[in-house]
Amino acid sequence: MALQLQIVIGLALLFDFLNGVHGSSNIVATMVSSRAFRPPVALLIIASAEFIGPFLFGVAVAQTVGAQIVDTRVITYNILMAALISCVAWNALTWFLGLPGSPSHGLVGGLIGATLLGAGLSAVRMQGLFKVLVALFVTPLISFGFGYLACLLVFQMTRHASPRINDFFKRSQLFTAVFLALSQGSNDAQKAMGIIVLSLAVGSNSFAAFNVPLWVVVVSAAGMALGTLLAGSRLIRTLGRKFYNIRPVHSFSAQSSSLVLMIISSLLGLPVSTTQLVTSSIIGVGSAERLGQVRWGVANDILISWILTIPATMALAGGAYWLLLKIPI
Numbered sequence: 001m002a003l004q005l006q007i008v009i010g011l012a013l014l015f016d017f018l019n020g021v022h023g024s025s026n027i028v029a030t031m032v033s034s035r036a037f038r039p040p041v042a043l044l045i046i047a048s049a050e051f052i053g054p055f056l057f058g059v060a061v062a063q064t065v066g067a068q069i070v071d072t073r074v075i076t077y078n079i080l081m082a083a084l085i086s087c088v089a090w091n092a093l094t095w096f097l098g099l100p101g102s103p104s105h106g107l108v109g110g111l112i113g114a115t116l117l118g119a120g121l122s123a124v125r126m127q128g129l130f131k132v133l134v135a136l137f138v139t140p141l142i143s144f145g146f147g148y149l150a151c152l153l154v155f156q157m158t159r160h161a162s163p164r165i166n167d168f169f170k171r172s173q174l175f176t177a178v179f180l181a182l183s184q185g186s187n188d189a190q191k192a193m194g195i196i197v198l199s200l201a202v203g204s205n206s207f208a209a210f211n212v213p214l215w216v217v218v219v220s221a222a223g224m225a226l227g228t229l230l231a232g233s234r235l236i237r238t239l240g241r242k243f244y245n246i247r248p249v250h251s252f253s254a255q256s257s258s259l260v261l262m263i264i265s266s267l268l269g270l271p272v273s274t275t276q277l278v279t280s281s282i283i284g285v286g287s288a289e290r291l292g293q294v295r296w297g298v299a300n301d302i303l304i305s306w307i308l309t310i311p312a313t314m315a316l317a318g319g320a321y322w323l324l325l326k327i328p329i
Helices: 003-033 039-055 060-067 077-097 103-119 126-157 165-204 214-229 233-242 248-268 274-289 296-326
Strands: none
Touching: 003 039, 003 077, 003 103, 003 165, 003 214, 003 274, 039 165, 039 214, 060 126, 060 165, 077 103, 077 165, 077 296, 103 126, 103 165, 103 274, 103 296, 126 248, 126 274, 165 214, 165 248, 165 274, 248 274, 274 296
């Protein structure tokens, strides 16, 4: 195996690991903050489900990432390395700052930035890029609406219930969180799969078919699960405490609405951002109960980080590609 190919695979798995850190924090935060589960138990449950997820929902998202965004015939190892370096650096920065950034946005920005510099505008597949961008930018709005409606529906259905209903919401999170983690593991791990398979195709000069070997599925699932087990407390604190005081009913409503969108996206091959889905849903749920209880300053900071992600990773990828040309591996 060529050194460049090994580096690309290593960077893809590092991206996968950070994706697990970001994505798992979104699910675990509501479970922990609503006092439904203790952090170690929640992390173990979510990590196990995320490892299983990629084996259940096919590889539609991997095909989108690996074959529909850029022209695979002109992709080189330098382009892939530059794209991954940029999104890994951005993900590490947002984790350090405690912001639930979007690894999906970072990967798209990195791929586009490196491809533009390395192969030109003609190498960008506009139809596939449009499909991805629509998914990334529209799903947060839909998720907000789903969370808002889910919370109203739950409150309406339980308006005459006794306080013991909170026990039901706590126990139910085991099911909603597990299914959300299964679908999130499928969607997010497939992004690393797509990059690894694309790098294997570059090495063999074979672009006729897009097949994902079993070992790629295994290592991608394991990388995400490991990132989940080591999830950062900064992100859990941001999502679980800084928006508003999350109760079991909020967590149940947010997870349920996010789950529906995540499953639909995975089956359609749309590489959505779990961070965006869950965060938008949490805000929607809080807004449904009382608009003033949401700390909109925190939401504004997260929105700015999302907007900056694609242009920032495009610039970082361009700079990384230039450096790789100067320091060939």
